[in-house]
Amino acid sequence: MTTVPPVYAARLLKRLVPTQDFDALLGDITEEAPHRSRLWYWTQLAAAFVVGSWRDIRRHPPLALRAIGIGIATLVVVLAPASAMLRVVRVLSEGGYYLGPYWLTLPPNAFRWLPAVVNPLAFAGSGWAIVRVHRAHGITLLVPWTLIVCGLPVIMLLLIFRDAQSLPLTAPVVGGIVSTLSLPVWILVGGALALVPRRR
């Protein structure tokens, strides 16, 4: 099976990991692709992304630490007001306020949906902020932050499996697991948005 390598894939790689000189490597992949499968091509590009990111992080460890700090700071900035807002929404959905002649209220359980909206936004924001500050490095400096955030679901799943006897897999529990597992994806989405060129 022969493969015509898509040009955009190589361009995307150069945009995501701009600090590495991939020209010779991309030339080799392009030369070899017609003799290999499509899977081989995409595996080579994925390997180039992983190896390039790892080398970039190893060359700039202080920047990697700063990226993690920016991720944490963004979460604090977004989640602290969101936490206060959650309390207000909870009161509104569990009874509400009288404000003059008006009865302010929200549908019951409305507060349960707030984290499902705020958490993805907060993590996407952290990805966006990290890439925005380190734009010359593409999304490579997202990798350490994403790995740390990936660690949270792993710990959570381990705890769930440990307590599997006492914890039934009800809809909210499954929803929580899916929501947590999706956080790294939101980080990458935010980072990718920060790389979209601005229109002039």
Add this chain to the structure above:
Amino acid sequence: MPAPTSLGTNDLMILLALMRLGDEAYGVPIARALEETVGRPVALASVYATLDRLVERGLVESELGEPTAERGGRAKKYFRITGKGVREVRAAKQSLLKLWKGLPELS
């Protein structure tokens, strides 16, 4: 007595591939030579990562060739082992041979 070598298995395999390929050593033939040796696909990016490390250590030198259409207008990067690299390979061979001598069942 030669100094103990600091070459890893990947370093040694790539240096030997460079010596075999001579003037035609660039990413694709190097990766093919490694694939024939290890019997499974090799990531070109990891080959380049090892080569760049060897260049930094002065064991390999690189040179850009001419861009070609089949490579999407990108130039080949040729690699050549240096004198220091050859000495390291010899030292690695000596070290391995010494270890082998104590194990006749592996000879």
